[in-house]
Amino acid sequence: AQSVAQPEDQVNVAEGNPLTVKCTYSVSGNPYLFWYVQYPNRGLQFLLKYITGDNLVKGSYGFEAEFNKSQTSFHLKKPSALVSDSALYFCAVRDISGGYQKVTFGTGTKLQVIP
């Protein structure tokens, strides 16, 4: 079975500073990894994904994530945080063993960008 861990319930960062939201995963085969963002009272918006290729993946709104196979991590990063980035961020892994590829989510990390 696959799983995702987000060790931080909340991350606080000052506007303009770089941000990192941590994620580690566990899968039996090759991981397909995703980041989603949830704004208050909104649904889940896709940010970026890693399937194969370059370990640094670029996504929406200036976010990027670095896949590290040896550390089984997929941390979300942004060079300069904006107040509007404040939201709930979910890391997710695709389980393909069953063939229909449900997504398993982490518990979420609340990002608070302080003006």
Add this chain to the structure above:
Amino acid sequence: EPEVTQTPSHQVTQMGQEVILRCVPISNHLYFYWYRQILGQKVEFLVSFYNNEISEKSEIFDDQFSVERPDGSNFTLKIRSTKLEDSAMYFCASRFGSGGGDTQYFGPGTRLTVL
């Protein structure tokens, strides 16, 4: 940009009543999903649907739940006799193909409140 839509945005019901949550997936997508998120908790997989049948379901998806694609556009989740613990945000998602890298796109969710 095409998107997944869900209605209603908020549903309030009495315990024991039946509810139907509706979703319109992205038009050319073939795989459909329901997830739920109890307040303050992580997003949990409920069921996947492909080729007019359930392809996978979680232990949460018991006999009280059913899904249907009654026509070419709608995808519904029915809860036959709601319980207090069914109160949650329910998300519909859709995906085009079976490729491992294919992204699931989520709707804005329906907040179900069972009184």
